[in-house]
Amino acid sequence: MKKRLRMAGAAIIPLFALLLSMLVAAQPANAAVGLHVSGRNIVEANGSNLILRGVSLPHAWYTGQTASSLAGIKSLGANSVRIVLSGGRWPANGASDVANVIAQCKANRLICILENHDTTGYGEQSGAVTLDAAVDYWISVKSALAGQEDYVVLNIGNEPYGNNNVSGWTQATSSAISRLRGNGFQHLIMVDAPNWGQDWQFVMRDNAAAVAAADSQRNTVFSIHMYGVFDTAAEINAYLGAFQTAGLPLVIGEFGDNHSDGNPDEDTIMSQAQSRGVGYLGWSWSGNGGGVEYLDMVTNFNASALTSWGQRIFNGANGIRQTAKEATIFGGGNPSDTTAPTTPGTPAASGVTSSGATLTWTASTDSGGSGLAGYNVYREQGATDPQLGQTATNSITLTGLSASTQYQVYVRARDGAGNLSGNSSLVTFTTTAGGGGGGCSVTATAQSQWGNGYVVQPVTVTNTGTSPVTSWTVTFTLPSGHTVVGSWGASLTTSGQTVTARNASYNGSLGAKASTTFGFQGERPSGNTSVPSGYTCTAS
Incomplete structure (x- = not known):
């Protein structure tokens, strides 16, 4: 079977219309625009090869985490992100939400793969919808997608069949593609395999050519999900080899380093994807629940808190940092540039307070021709928030730090081709003791409850003092047997049973009498109806 996510949240997405550039040579009437298939490869409008290297982000259930997560995913080297959306099986992501997500992907220089999760396990899982219903959703948000063909891939429906009646996949997928084209969609289309994405009955493998031919623009890429079915090198190589021999485009649209249905061979998955020029998208950034929390790449959506799976996919052999090339439309992707930028100068800390500091350093230079794309800041000690990926600069103001805490920081540069500089020398500073600002109060509401879980939101933090504060901390007690499985806004x-919630970087500063909110999701033993209590607050 497949992973389950513990859900909380609604939706969002982006856009702005772009006119297509005039083509140098006349193109066939049905020629694809923007991202498109060329033989076995995905290429950009200018013909540059694009090998997807990224992860899935559960936007539909954690909309409040999307902005910071996209920045974190980019800071770890990805060139793409697969965004989970819903058309109504969960709170629907409408056109304005989709437009916003696309805009955020573009701002972070990430190719945006949008997928409708409502189809997951159709025929086997209650509530799953057909691919035809998924197309209805895409048509409903078409205004957000028009003109985004250079930046967006449409993954029609996630794992559109479970293990029942999978022979229907071929016609249903072909019809969905035809409907999209008939409604004017020119985007690169991605289609998932049946059998919960793992195609163990080989329906997609054996019918991919027919489905590809059903696309009037010949612009469809196939997506295989590799979990327990792909636990040996032989199985992985045979499947990838079948598409390579057929000359058909394939990506590994999901995979993990562990799963309840078996132990995927992630080392072979990643090495063979790299050697064959196949894209891969790992599952998933954060927010997994229901027993598959081990598939989280980071803890609590925090890019500086990599799990073992996160370390493997981002920093391991054939991982994202090592192999991803930024799309040329964002200024990257120069495969001939292998020259790393120079190491930035040692940061100097100034303006240190109880909750922040300003760092400046001598900027890096780049002689490889791609141009500097940004830098990363790493908190070595006392760190609670993520690495920061920003545009090229030689200064940054850190916020949301803890009072009376020592921090060690270094910076490194990344150029447009993805090459990383060495680490600068560390700067060490200690935040001041703080004080002065005033007190705070906290109230909490259990918004919803079910048998073995609940969502508490809003947890409202109010500055009760007469002067501003720059940080706050809330503590509360979990009843015995309870665990926190997700949070947002803190x-x-x-x-033990004591939970400490610290402000996020964007909501720590509160004026006198001002308030902010956060929320969290908990799990509890079956039959237990209690919720957390004993909320207290401090601010500085």
Whole structure:
């Protein structure tokens, strides 16, 4: 079977219309625009090869985490992100939401793969919808997608069949593609395999050519999900080899380093994807629940808190950092540029307060021809928030730090081709003791509850003092047997049954009498109806 996510949240997405550039030579009437298939490869409008290297982000259930997560995913080297959306099986992501997500992907220089999750397990899982219904959703948000063909891939429906009646996949997928084209969609289309994405009955493999031919623009890429079915090198090589021999485009649209249905061979998956020029998108950034929390790449959506799976996919052999090339439309992707930028100068800390500091350093230079794309800041000690990926600069103001805490920071540069500089020398500074600002109060509401879980939101933090504060901390007690499985608007840590919630970087500063909110999701033993209590607040 497949992973399940514990859900909380609604939706969003982006856009702005772009006119297509005039083509140098006349093209066939049905020629694809923007991202498109060329033989076995995905290429950009200018013909540059694009090998997807990224992860899935559960936007539909954690909309409040999307902005910071996209920045974190980019800072770890990805060139693409697969965004989970819903047309109504969960709170629907409408056109304005989709437009916003696309805009955020573009701002972070990430190719945006949008997928409708409502189809997951159709025929086997209650509530799943057909691919035809998924197309209805795409038509409903078409205004957000028009003109985004250079930046967006449409993954029609996630894992559109479970293990029942999978022979229907071929006609249903072909019809969905035809409907999209008939409604004017010119985007690169991605289609998932049946059998919960793993195609163990080989329906997609054996019918891919027919489905590709059903696309009037010949602009469809196939997506295989590799979990327990792909636990040996032989199985992985045979499947990838079949598409390579057929000359058909394939991506590994999901995979993990562990799963309840078997132990995927992620080392072979990643090495063979690299050697064969096949894209891969790991599952998933954060927010997994229902027993598959081990598939989280980071803890609590925090890019500086990589799990073992996150370390493997981002920093391991054939991982994202090592192999991803930024799309040329964002200024990257120069495969001939292998020259790393120079190492930035040692940062100097100034303006240190109880909750922040300003760092400046001598900027890096780049002689490889791609241009500097940004830098990363790493918190070495006392860190609670993520690495920061920003546009090229030689200064940054850090916020949301803890009072009376020592921090060690270094910076490194990344150029447009994805090459990373060496680490600068560390700068060490200690935040001041703080004080002065005033007190705070906290109230909490259990918004919804079910048998073994609940969502608490809003947790409202109010500055009760007469002067501004720059940070706050809330503590509360979990009843015995309870665990926190997700949070938004704050960074949560647990010690025994005591939970400490610290403000996020964007909501720590509160004027006198001002308020902000956060929320979290908990799990509890079956039959237990209690919720957390004993909320207290401090601010500085």
